Amino acid sequence: MLELGRLEDLxxxxxEALTAQNLVPLWPSLRAVLPPGKPGPRTRPTRWSYExxxxxxxxxxxxxxxxxxxxxxxxxxxxxxxxxxxxxSSSIYLGMQLLLPGEIAPAHRHTPNAVRMIVEGEGAYTTxxxxxxxxxxxxxxxxxxxxxxxxxxxxxAPVVWLDVLDLPLVYYMEASYVTEGTLxxxxxxxxxxxxxxxxxVPSPVFTRAGQRYPMLRYPWADVRAALEALAASQPxxxxxxxxxxNPETGADCQNILGFSALMLRPGETLQLPARSPAMxxxxxxxxxxxxxxxxxxxxxxADTCCIPGYTPVTLKNxxxxxxxxxxxxxxxxxxxxxxVYEVRx
Numbered sequence: 001m002l003e004l005g006r007l008e009d010l011x012x013x014x015x016e017a018l019t020a021q022n023l024v025p026l027w028p029s030l031r032a033v034l035p036p037g038k039p040g041p042r043t044r045p046t047r048w049s050y051e052x053x054x055x056x057x058x059x060x061x062x063x064x065x066x067x068x069x070x071x072x073x074x075x076x077x078x079x080x081x082x083x084x085x086x087x088x089s090s091s092i093y094l095g096m097q098l099l100l101p102g103e104i105a106p107a108h109r110h111t112p113n114a115v116r117m118i119v120e121g122e123g124a125y126t127t128x129x130x131x132x133x134x135x136x137x138x139x140x141x142x143x144x145x146x147x148x149x150x151x152x153x154x155x156x157a158p159v160v161w162l163d164v165l166d167l168p169l170v171y172y173m174e175a176s177y178v179t180e181g182t183l184x185x186x187x188x189x190x191x192x193x194x195x196x197x198x199x200x201v202p203s204p205v206f207t208r209a210g211q212r213y214p215m216l217r218y219p220w221a222d223v224r225a226a227l228e229a230l231a232a233s234q235p236x237x238x239x240x241x242x243x244x245x246n247p248e249t250g251a252d253c254q255n256i257l258g259f260s261a262l263m264l265r266p267g268e269t270l271q272l273p274a275r276s277p278a279m280x281x282x283x284x285x286x287x288x289x290x291x292x293x294x295x296x297x298x299x300x301x302a303d304t305c306c307i308p309g310y311t312p313v314t315l316k317n318x319x320x321x322x323x324x325x326x327x328x329x330x331x332x333x334x335x336x337x338x339x340v341y342e343v344r345x
Contacts, residue, residue, distance in 0.1 A: 004027050004028065004030055004031065005027050005028060006028050007025065007028040007029075010025065038310055039309070039310060041080070041090075041278070041308040041309060041310065042078075042080040042081050042090070043078055043080050043081065043088075043089045043090060043278050043306065043308035043309070044078055044079055044080035044306075044308065045292055045295040045297070045305070045306070045307055045308065045311075046076075046078050046079065046080075046088070046305060046306050047290075047297040047299070047303065047304070047305040048076045048094075048303065048304045048305070049300075049303055050096075050119070050300070050301070050302035050303050050304070051300065051303075053074060053096060054160070054302075056074060057074050057096055057098050057160065058098070058158065060072055060074065060098060061098050061100050061158065066099075066100070066103045066104070066105060070105065070106065070108075071097060071105055072097060072098045072099070072105075073095040073096065073097045073098075073163065074095065074096050075093070075094070075095045076088055076094035076095060076096065076304060076306075078306055080308075085168070086167075086168075087168045088278075088280060088306045089168075089278035089280070089306055089308070089309075089331065090168060090169070090278065090331075091166055091168050091169040091256065091257070091278070091331045091334060092164065092165075092166070092168065092257065092278060092280060092306070092329060092331065093112075093163070093164070093165040093166070093167040093168055094162065094163065094164060094280065094304065094306070095162070095163040095165075096119070096160060096161075096162060096163075097116075097151075097160065097161055097162075097163050098158060098159075098160055099124050099151055099152075099153045099158070099159045099160075100153065100158055101123070101153050101154075101155055101156050101157065101158075102153060103152070103153050104150065104151070104152045104153075104183070105150060105151040105152075106150055106180070106181070106182075106183070107127075107148050107149065107150035107180075107181035107182060107183060107184055108148070108149070108150075108178050108179060108180050108181055109146055109147055109148045109149065109178070109179050109181065110145070110146075110176070110177065110178040110179070111145055111146065111170050111175050111176055111177055111178075112145065112165045112166050112167040112170040112171075112176055113142075113143075113144050113145045113165065113166050113254045113255060113256060113257065114142075114143045114144075114163060114164065114165045115140055115141065115142050115143070115163075115164045115165075115254070115257075115259060115329075116135070116139075116140070116141040116143065116161045116162070116163060116164075117138075117139075117140055117161060117162040117164065117282055117284075117327050118135045118136060118137050118138060118139045118140075118141070118159070118160075118161045118220075119137065119160045119161050119162055119302050120137060120158065120159065120160040120302065121135075121137070121155065121157050121158055121159035121160060122134075122135065122136055122137070122155055122157075122159070123135075123153055123154050123155015123156065123157070123159065124151060124152065124153040124154070124155060124159035125151070125152055125153075125154070126141050126143065126149055126150070126151050127149065127150050127151075127152070127184050127186055128141070128142070128143055128147055128148070128149045128216050129147045129148050129149075129184075130148075130184055130185060130186060130187035130188065131186075131187065131188055131189070131190060131191065131216055132186045132188070132189055132190065133190040133216055133217040134190065134217075135159055135161065136219065136220065136221075137220065137284075138220025138221075138223070138224070138284050138285075138325075138327075139217060139218065139219050139220050140217070140218040140220075140223075140244055140259065140327070141216060141217050141218075142213060142215075142216045142217075142253060142254065143216075144212070144213050144254055144255075145255070147213070148181050148184055150181075150183065150184060162282055162304065162327075164257065164259075164280065164329045166254075166256040166257050166334075169256060169334070190216060190217040191214070191215070191216075192215050192216075192217045192218065192219060192222075195214070195215050195247035196222060201247050201248055211248075213246070213253070214246065214247060214248050215246070215247050215253070218244055218253075220284065223242065223244075223261050224261075224285075224325065226242050227240055227241075227242055227261060227262075227263040227325065228263070228323075230242065230263075231263055231265060231323075238270075239262065239270055239272075240262065240263040240264075240265065241260055241261065241262045241263070241328075242260060242261055243258070243259070243260045244259040244260060244261070252332075252333045254333070255333060256331075256333055256334045257329055257330065257331060257333060257334070258277075258329070258330050258331070258332040258333045259327070259328065259329050260327075260328045260330075261284075261325065261326070261327055261328070262315075262325070262326045262328055263323050263324070263325050264286070264288060264315060264316070264317035264323060264324040264325075264326070265317065265323055266317060266319055266320050266321050266322055266323060267317055267319070267320040267321075268316070268317050269314065269315070269316045269317075270314070270315045270316075271312070271313075271314055272312060272313040272314070272315065273312055273343050273344060273345060274309075274310050274311055274312045274343070274344040275309065275310070275330075275332075275341075275342065275343050275344070276309045276310060276335050276340060276341055276342040276343075277309050277330045277331035277332045277334070277335045277341070278306065278307060278308050278309045278330065278331055279306070279307045279309075279313070279328060279329070279330040280304065280305070280306050280307075280328065280329040280330065281299065281304065281305050281306075281307070281315075281326050281327075281328055282302075282303070282304045282326060282327040282328075282329075283299040283300065283301050283302060283303050283304075283324070283325075283326050284301070284302075284325045284326060284327055285301060285323075285324060285325040286301070286317065286318070286319055286322055286323060286324030286325060287299060287300050287301070287317075287318040287319065287324060288315055288316060288317055288318060288324050288326060289314075289315070289316040289318055290305055290307070290313065290314070290315055291313070291314040291315075291316070292307055292311050292312065292313050292314070293311060293312075298318070299326075309331070310342075310344065
């Protein structure tokens with residue numbers, strides 16, 4: 001490989017002259033931005049234990065009223081990016097959010113796309129552009145870019161959910177901002193029932209047809225049933241996995257990040273090839289072992305981990321008699337749009 005010159009090889013007066021003109025020589029840093037053969041990711045394999053973080057999240061509820069927090073969240077930060085960056089990967093933000101009975105997290109809208117994976121509790125809801133979406137454990141709720149949303153809680157126990165946003169990318173693009181709003185008027189309940197049967201969607205005269213995000217809530221009961229039906233009808237299939245998509249177009253349900261649910265059969269071990277996007281695994285039910293190049297994580301229910309891109313992953317169901325279910329978020333839609341998506345054998 002060609003040996004490139006170093007910055008310190010250049011005369012100090014030349015370096016100072018470059019700096020005075022806001023100029024930087026490329027060659028000393030070329031391999032840092034274009035490493036040979038494979039990227040050098042900053043994202044580190046990282047696991048967040050729900051058992052460990054939950055008491056801290058509940059303590060946040062005691063220390064900070066919702067009026068002073070707006071959104072009471074503990075960010076799941078990846079040490080490879082620096083905790084102050086609040087990134088799980090280069091493009092993924094994760095946060096555990098707490099809402100207590102009687103609280104309302106006020107309406108706003110923002111440029112980053114967000115989803116909510118419900119972790120614990122019932123009785124809360126998210127209202128998105130007037131559509132009220134109940135929160136039940138395992139449900140996925142979308143709050144896409146530019147749509148008004150607020151959270152409320154009519155129940156009697158804490159509700160916790162995992163926020164997944166493309167905030168790091170939108171912030172890097174200098175396109176991240178929020179607009180504050182007022183309490184929304186509920187115009188309807190979640191409309192996911194119109195799309196509960198695969199292959200059948202409302203006709204073009206249906207009032208929601210053609211909307212950019214026709215389905216905002218994906219109930220876990222339906223997703224779990226779909227995974228079980230897939231496993232039963234296709235026992236030879238390698239991975240029992242379903243994607244969260246726009247039911248009218250079949251495209252990813254959001255623009256930048258992709259979301260799916262995976263079922264591991266009892267005792268199953270699944271080998272995933274190295275792909276370019278980073279991935280997040282969140283355990284909905286059961287337990288799993290996640291192994292990659294020198295790292296191994298045991299995931300219990302509600303645990304979350306992040307895996308860097310270009311890394312093969314081995315998943316194993318820790319139970320020999322019960323299935324395990326995981327929610328997955330990754331950067332695949334972004335990589336495919338940019339033309340950098342890769343799968344390596």
